[in-house]
Every structure is written in structure tokens, then in C-alpha cells.
Amino acid sequence: MPFSAPAPSHLAFVPFVSVQNMMALVHTIGIDTFLRELGEYLEADFKRWSEFDKTPRVAAHSAEGVIELMPTSDSSLYGFKYVNGHPKNMKEGLQTVTAFGMLADVASGYPVLLSEMTLLTALRTAATSAMAAKYLAPANAKTMAIIGNGAQSEFQAMAFREIVGIQALRLYDLDRAASEKCARNLSGQGFDITICKTSEEAVEGADIITTVTADKQCATILSDNMVGAGIHINAVGGDCPGKTELQRDILLRSTIFAEYPPQTRIEGEIQQLPEDHPVTELWQVINGEAKGRASDSQITLFDSVGFAIEDFSALRYVRDKLEATGLYEKLDMVADPDDPRDLFGMLQRSKGTDTP
Numbered sequence: 001m002p003f004s005a006p007a008p009s010h011l012a013f014v015p016f017v018s019v020q021n022m023m024a025l026v027h028t029i030g031i032d033t034f035l036r037e038l039g040e041y042l043e044a045d046f047k048r049w050s051e052f053d054k055t056p057r058v059a060a061h062s063a064e065g066v067i068e069l070m071p072t073s074d075s076s077l078y079g080f081k082y083v084n085g086h087p088k089n090m091k092e093g094l095q096t097v098t099a100f101g102m103l104a105d106v107a108s109g110y111p112v113l114l115s116e117m118t119l120l121t122a123l124r125t126a127a128t129s130a131m132a133a134k135y136l137a138p139a140n141a142k143t144m145a146i147i148g149n150g151a152q153s154e155f156q157a158m159a160f161r162e163i164v165g166i167q168a169l170r171l172y173d174l175d176r177a178a179s180e181k182c183a184r185n186l187s188g189q190g191f192d193i194t195i196c197k198t199s200e201e202a203v204e205g206a207d208i209i210t211t212v213t214a215d216k217q218c219a220t221i222l223s224d225n226m227v228g229a230g231i232h233i234n235a236v237g238g239d240c241p242g243k244t245e246l247q248r249d250i251l252l253r254s255t256i257f258a259e260y261p262p263q264t265r266i267e268g269e270i271q272q273l274p275e276d277h278p279v280t281e282l283w284q285v286i287n288g289e290a291k292g293r294a295s296d297s298q299i300t301l302f303d304s305v306g307f308a309i310e311d312f313s314a315l316r317y318v319r320d321k322l323e324a325t326g327l328y329e330k331l332d333m334v335a336d337p338d339d340p341r342d343l344f345g346m347l348q349r350s351k352g353t354d355t356p
């Protein structure tokens with residue numbers, strides 16, 4: 001406790017989930033159960049899509065990367081995430097993506113949760129991709145190629161095993177050390193893992209292709225000739241203006257599904273297409289208003305960029321787990337004087353007490 005007097009009221013304290021407690025939470029629940037339950041929270045929120053305030057995220061671009069704020073709210077909770085994307089970070093020993101976020105009570109505006117979200121973003125991105133694949137991938141998909149074997153890759157593999165039933169992984173990364181790291185981390189999980197020398201080799205025999213590379217500019221991770229009939233593409237790495245992974249011709253052959261088209265048209269693979277190119281919103285598939293996969297030969301594409309409601313669902317899930325696990329600290333974060341108009345008096349009364 002930083003001050004001996006006056007003591008902050010209980011409303012001043014906000015539960016905070018540190019990186020250490022997030023890791024403990026995942027281990028306590030079990031990563032498979034965590035991903036499955038998180039998927040259920042995501043589905044529940046996608047089914048009530050119209051209840052949310054929605055806006056494309058607010059992005060601050062620089063030569064090196066992007067910093068974004070992702071807000072949304074329903075009638076009782078408000079949430080936002082701070083997240084960055086800096087592809088050059090990895091070479092400097094830093095994460096490409098880091099994040100934190102919060103939930104607040106809409107009725108009072110008081111924060112009710114603050115959380116690390118670097119790990120939580122990897123978990124929610126993987127659970128969202130797997131949820132989409134449940135509706136879009138070919139029936140009985142067992143083999144997934146993962147192109148880009150960095151920080152997100154193992155999370156994708158674990159979610160696709162738990163939610164879709166993927167058993168075999170074909171890994172490719174420009175840097176073989178990344179594929180070896182991914183294979184090492186997933187050993188003992190029961191996957192049949194092949195490290196491939198090229199992306200062409202990686203997609204051979206795959207039912208699902210996940211692209212999760214990081215580059216600040218448009219890249220061609222998949223070219224048209226690599227994508228056969230019936231494939232599902234989970235395109236995760238293209239998520240900024242000028243940062244895409246797929247050759248345009250693939251998009252023209254695919255049925256495209258997006259989280260929130262006003263944001264995806266700015267950031268996703270479909271930035272390569274005209275504004276009016278048809279896309280289906282994923283929430284409509286999940287609540288039965290639109291078709292998912294319609295035939296065995298169809299190429300389905302989940303043009304993932306990451307949307308605020310997914311972070312809201314993830315924070316809601318974490319919050320619901322706190323009471324039972326106790327895996328949080330209390331942050332003295334909100335100045336809450338006994339007399340709400342006496343903020344200055346509270347400051348004065350604290351003078352001379354123990355300072356932090």
C-alpha cells in the first residue's frame with residue numbers, strides 16, 4: 001500500500017492481470033480449455049454483433065510500424081486495447097506485437113479490469129481464426145500449413161487442434177530457426193510436424209493455409225498457383241495499409257469473409273480490391289444469417305485483421321475467471337475521494353503521509 005492514510009476506497013482498486021498472472025491463468029485453466037472457452041465467448045459476442053458500438057481502429061503509422069487503439073462497447077461494458085505492430089522489432093530482440101487493454105463499467109465509467117494483452121492477443125487471434133475455420137474450412141480438415149513461424153504461430157496451431165481438429169502441421173519460415181523453434185515448442189503435443197524448405201512445399205496436401213508473416217510492405221506469401229480448389233486460407237499477417245500477404249488473383253477466386261469490413265477494407269487483403277467487392281461478415285455466418293463454406297471446391301478466405309470485439313470478448317473471459325483463480329493484483333488506479341467534489345482535499349490530506 002503506497003500511503004498509510006487516507007486509505008483508498010474499494011472503488012479505487014482495479015484488478016490488474018500482469019504477464020506473470022496471465023501465464024499462470026493459462027496454465028491453471030489449461031491452454032486447450034482456455035482456447036476452447038475463449039472461442040465460446042467470441043462466438044457469443046459475434047452472435048450479438050448489433051449490440052456493439054463499432055468503429056475501425058485508430059491507427060498512428062510511422063516508417064517502422066503502427067500503434068493502434070481499438071475501442072468498443074455494449075450497454076454494460078466498454079473496452080479498448082492498445083496494440084503495436086513493428087515488423088523490424090524482432091531483429092532487435094523485441095516483440096513485433098505488444099498490447100494491453102481494459103474494461104470499464106458503462107454506467108459509472110469506472111475501470112473494472114486492466115490487463116496485459118500481448119499473450120491475450122495471441123490467444124484471441126488464434127481462437128478467432130479457429131472459430132472462423134470451424135465454419136469455413138473443408139470438413140474433416142486435418143493438415144494445416146503455417147507460413148510465418150514467429151510469436152503467433154504456435155497459438156494458431158494449438159487453437160486449430162482444439163477447435164478444428166488439425167493433427168498435421170507443415171511449417172515454413174524465411175528463417176529456418178523460427179520453424180525449428182515452432183516445432184520444438186509444439187513437440188509433445190501430438191502433432192505430426194514437417195519443416196518445409198519452401199512455401200510451395202508447405203502448402204502441399206494442406207486443407208488449411210495459415211499465413212502469419214510480418215512485413216511492413218505488401219509481400220507475396222501465397223501466389224495464385226499455390227492455392228488449389230477447396231482450400232481454406234486463414235490470412236492473419238496482412239493487417240495494415242500497404243501490408244498484405246496474398247496475390248490479388250487469389251482474392252478473385254475466393255469467397256471472402258471479414259470481421260468488420262469498414263476496417264478490413266483499409267487494412268486487410270481486400271485493400272487490393274475495389275471498395276464494392278463482395279465480402280461476407282463473419283458474424284452473419286456464425287449467427288446463421290449467411291452461408292459459410294458452400295461446396296467442396298470453394299476457396300474460402302478469412303481476411304483476418306483483428307477487431308475490437310475480439311479483444312472485448314477476451315477481456316470479458318479473463319474477468320470472469322478472476323474470482324475463482326485469484327490471479328490478479330489490485331491497482332490503486334482511480335482517485336475516489338469520500339466526497340466526490342473534494343478531490344483537492346484528498347490530495348491535501350495525503351501530504352506528509354508515507355510517500356511511495
Ligand SMILES: NC(=O)c1ccc[n+]([C@@H]2O[C@H](COP(=O)([O-])OP(=O)(O)OC[C@H]3O[C@@H](n4cnc5c(N)ncnc54)[C@H](O)[C@@H]3O)[C@@H](O)[C@H]2O)c1
Nearest residue numbers: 096125148150151152173174178212213214237304305306
Ligand atoms: N490478424 C490479427 O488479428 C493479428 C493479430 C496479431 C498479429 N497479427 C500479425 O501477424 C503477423 C505475425 O506476428 P508475429 O507476432 O508472429 O510476428 P513475428 O515477427 O514474431 O513473426 C513473423 C515471422 O514471419 C517470418 N516471415 C517474414 N516474411 C516472411 C516470408 N516472406 N515468408 C515466410 N516467413 C516470413 C519471419 O521470419 C518471422 O519468423 C504480424 O504481421 C502481425 O501484425 C495479426
